[in-house]
Each structure stands twice: as C-alpha cells, then as structure tokens.
Amino acid sequence: MFLDTSKIFIKSGKGGDGHVSFRREKFVPDGGPDGGDGGRGGDIVFEIDKGLSALNDYRYSHKFCAQNGADGGNKRCNGKDGEDLILKVPEGTIIRDEKTGKIVADMSRGNQRQVVLTGGRGGKGNMHYATSTMQAPKYAQPGQAARELNVILELKVLADVGLVGFPNAGKSTLLSRVSNAQPKIANYPFTTLNPILGVVEKNVSKPFIIADIPGLIEGASGGIGLGIKFLKHIERTRLLVHMVDAVAPDETEPVTAIEKIRTELAAYSEDLLKKPFVIAVNKLDALDEDEKESILKKVRDHFSDKEVFGISAVSGYGIPELISRISVLLSEIKEDIVTYEPDFVYEEDSSAGLPFTVTFDQEENVYLVEGPRIERMLGYTNLSSEKGFDFFQKFMKENEILSQLEELGIKDGDTVRIYGWDFDYYK
Numbered sequence: 001m002f003l004d005t006s007k008i009f010i011k012s013g014k015g016g017d018g019h020v021s022f023r024r025e026k027f028v029p030d031g032g033p034d035g036g037d038g039g040r041g042g043d044i045v046f047e048i049d050k051g052l053s054a055l056n057d058y059r060y061s062h063k064f065c066a067q068n069g070a071d072g073g074n075k076r077c078n079g080k081d082g083e084d085l086i087l088k089v090p091e092g093t094i095i096r097d098e099k100t101g102k103i104v105a106d107m108s109r110g111n112q113r114q115v116v117l118t119g120g121r122g123g124k125g126n127m128h129y130a131t132s133t134m135q136a137p138k139y140a141q142p143g144q145a146a147r148e149l150n151v152i153l154e155l156k157v158l159a160d161v162g163l164v165g166f167p168n169a170g171k172s173t174l175l176s177r178v179s180n181a182q183p184k185i186a187n188y189p190f191t192t193l194n195p196i197l198g199v200v201e202k203n204v205s206k207p208f209i210i211a212d213i214p215g216l217i218e219g220a221s222g223g224i225g226l227g228i229k230f231l232k233h234i235e236r237t238r239l240l241v242h243m244v245d246a247v248a249p250d251e252t253e254p255v256t257a258i259e260k261i262r263t264e265l266a267a268y269s270e271d272l273l274k275k276p277f278v279i280a281v282n283k284l285d286a287l288d289e290d291e292k293e294s295i296l297k298k299v300r301d302h303f304s305d306k307e308v309f310g311i312s313a314v315s316g317y318g319i320p321e322l323i324s325r326i327s328v329l330l331s332e333i334k335e336d337i338v339t340y341e342p343d344f345v346y347e348e349d350s351s352a353g354l355p356f357t358v359t360f361d362q363e364e365n366v367y368l369v370e371g372p373r374i375e376r377m378l379g380y381t382n383l384s385s386e387k388g389f390d391f392f393q394k395f396m397k398e399n400e401i402l403s404q405l406e407e408l409g410i411k412d413g414d415t416v417r418i419y420g421w422d423f424d425y426y427k
C-alpha cells in the first residue's frame with residue numbers, strides 16, 4: 001500500500017546535566033570544582049531519500065526520539081553527546097505541526113536535509129562557576145530540556161508532468177514506454193492505485209519526471225473513486241497531460257472526458273486549472289485513418305488554443321513528438337513549483353508557573369535567587385553571551401525577581417547570587 005500521510009511524534013534528546021564535584025588529590029585539602037559539562041542532546045533531522053516514493057516507513061512506527069546527552073562527570077569529564085535521529089522521507093514531504101497546522105518544513109528540492117528539533121544544550125559543570133568570591137560552587141547548570149512535537153507528514157509528490165485522465169485511458173502504458181517506471185497495466189479501470197513516478201531520459205535535453213496519477217472520474221473532487229486522495233499530487237507538477245481514450249464509448253469520448261476531468265480539477269483548486277496542459281489522444285492504432293482524423297479534429301476544434309497529440313501508447317506512434325514537445329515546454333515554464341514556507345516557531349516550555357525564592361543570606365551578605373523557575377531559565381540561557389545576558393535581565397524584571405529584591409531592601413552595589421553566578425546590583 002501507498003501511504004501519503006502519517007501522524008508521528010518526534011522528540012529531540014535532552015541535554016545532559018552539568019556535574020558538581022571537587023578535585024580530590026593527596027596533599028591538596030580543598031580541591032577546586034571539577035564537575036564536567038553535560039553532552040548535547042541529539043537532533044531530530046529529516047532527510048530526503050530519493051529511493052523512497054511513499055511514507056510507508058511511518059505506517060507502524062509513530063514515535064521517534066533522538067538520544068539524550070549524557071551527564072557530566074567528575075574530573076572534568078564531559079558527558080557524551082546524544083546521537084541525532086535521521087528520519088528519511090520521500091521528496092515532496094511536508095511536515096506540519098499537528099496542533100496549529102503550521103508548516104514546520106517542506107522537504108523539497110533545495111531542502112534535502114533539515115534539523116527540525118534541536119537537541120537540548122548540555123549544562124555546564126561546576127568547574128565553570130568558580131569566581132573570586134565563590135571558590136566552591138555547589139551548582140551546575142541543568143541540561144536544556146528536550147523538544148517534542150506531534151507532526152503530520154504529508155507527501156505531495158514533486159514531478160514535472162502530471163498524467164491525468166479517466167481510468168483505462170492508457171496512462172500507465174505511456175509511462176512504462178517513455179520512462180524507467182514499470183506500472184501495472186490492465187484492461188480494467190483503477191488498475192493504478194497510487195501515483196507512480198517515472199524519469200524520462202531518452203531523447204530529451206534534460207531529464208524530467210512524469211507522475212502517473214490514478215484514474216480520475218466524475219465526482220473525484222468530492223471523494224468518488226480514488227478521488228481527492230490523489231488530486232493533491234497534481235498540485236506540484238508544472239505541466240499536465242490530459243490523456244484520453246479515442247475508442248471509448250460516447251459518454252467518455254475525448255472532449256467530454258477532458259471537460260469532466262477539468263471540472264474536477266477546478267473543484268479541487270482553481271490553481272490546477274491554471275496549469276499549462278497538452279492533450280494526448282490515445283489508442284489511435286485501434287482506429288482507421290478517417291476515424292482518427294475526425295476524432296482529432298473534434299478535439300482540436302474544441303480546445304483550439306491547445307496542442308493536441310494523436311498517439312498510440314501501445315505501438316509508440318506519435319510518442320517521440322509528444323515527449324520532445326513536453327521537454328521544450330518544460331524548459332519554457334519557470335521552475336516555480338509550489339513550495340511551502342515554514343511558519344511554525346517552536347515555543348520553549350515556559351518556566352512561568354514554576355516556583356522560585358528570593359532570600360538574603362546574612363552570613364555571606366548576598367541575596368540568593370533560587371528555585372526551579374530559575375534553573376529552567378539557566379538551562380536555556382547562555383549567560384556569557386551578550387544576547388543571553390539581555391534575556392536574563394528581562395527575565396529578572398518580568399518575573400518580578402527585581403521587585404522582590406527591592407522589597408528585601410537591596411541597595412546599589414549589593415551582591416546577588418544565582419546558582420554560582422554573582423552579580424552586582426545596580427538600579
């Protein structure tokens with residue numbers, strides 16, 4: 001079976017915690033801090049695999065977690081980084097946030113590999129927190145939390161040409177003749193059950209990809225037949241080939257058949273209707289010269305501004321002309337296939353709501369700010385960078401930590417200690 005949507009849960013690795021330890025050596029009574037850093041957590045990475053044509057790998061597995069970073073150790077040992085988890089998808093896979101429907105990534109063309117969830121940063125060990133006033137820091141930074149997300153994977157195939165038509169028109173027969181693909185061909189409707197891609201390489205200046213779309217029927221856009229399920233696979237093609245059976249009975253004769261298919265395309269999306277197209281009238285080998293002429297004339301009269309090719313997918317008649325014309329048309333159409341711009345932004349788990357305390361330590365004459373809310377903030381803030389420090393100042397203000405310090409009577413020049421970091425307070 002061909003799977004073109006799947007819902008999965010992804011989670012990056014948590015950063016390892018920094019370690020608290022002190023050097024112990026003979027004859028050295030008070031060894032300095034030597035707790036190592038935690039390793040970084042693994043990323044969740046999506047990668048295009050050209051060998052894949054469906055999302056079948058995601059049928060039974062729905063949960064994907066990258067490895068956590070290891071905690072730091074003593075003697076300045078840093079924890080091992082967690083391994084990234086690489087998820088392979090076919091080209092054309094769109095990743096959406098399940099909750100908001102926003103685009104996380106579109107794995108197409110230029111975007112062959114993308115980190116979708118970064119692993120948590122490893123926490124710094126206490127060896128980083130020794131300062132002139134704080135020789136024996138008992139604090140190490142916790143590792144940054146893992147990031148997790150429920151996402152919907154949706155495949156919208158990327159092909160240059162979409163082959164559309166009623167069932168049994170001979171689409172798969174044509175594909176098998178001009179490309180490397182080997183679709184099933186049979187004399188009954190709905191032989192092809194999912195889109196099949198083939199690469200056309202012979203007799204063209206630049207190879208292109210044709211998608212054989214399962215037969216459409218009246219009402220397809222409303223879900224009849226294999227219907228709407230496959231119309232989305234036409235969205236990202238650049239050129240359509242309307243294929244019709246020249247020997248089909250009246251109600252499915254070429255002009256009617258093409259008009260019906262175009263009604264379905266329009267009902268799905270006006271954009272499909274705007275795509276350039278050519279017409280291939282197939283099975284001409286089954287007609288005599290007069291019948292051939294009269295059918296082609298009818299189609300040409302009706303679609304007077306379109307290019308109409310008479311072909312036989314079985315005998316090969318007319319196919320070189322059709323293929324070389326498609327090749328030229330493709331070179332004239334700009335490569336502006338629909339790609340989806342990411343608009344999803346991962347929101348860090350908020351530290352709001354977690355407790356914290358602000359106290360005054362008389363013995364050491366410092367103000368202490370502690371608690372899970374502060375630890376969480378330190379986990380994702382790099383205080384030694386300017387940006388990190390700005391964020392930290394904003395955090396102190398917004399979380400009313402500054403106003404609580406003021407209530408305790410803090411004055412300019414007093415020391416505030418936050419897990420081993422000492423700051424001079426200035427209003």
Ligand SMILES: Nc1nc2c(ncn2[C@@H]2O[C@H](COP(=O)(O)OP(=O)(O)OP(=O)(O)O)[C@@H](O)[C@H]2O)c(=O)[nH]1
Binds near residue numbers: 190282313314315
């Ligand atoms: N005489 C003749 N028969 C053809 C020609 N092309 C295809 N056929 C026959 O038409 C039948 C349907 O061909 P397919 O290629 O399976 O048709 P399809 O459009 O892919 O059909 P679905 O997959 O059901 O949408 C098969 O029996 C083919 O052998 C042709 O040029 N001439």
Ligand SMILES: [Mg+2]
Binds near residue numbers: 192212
């Ligand atoms: Mg077919």
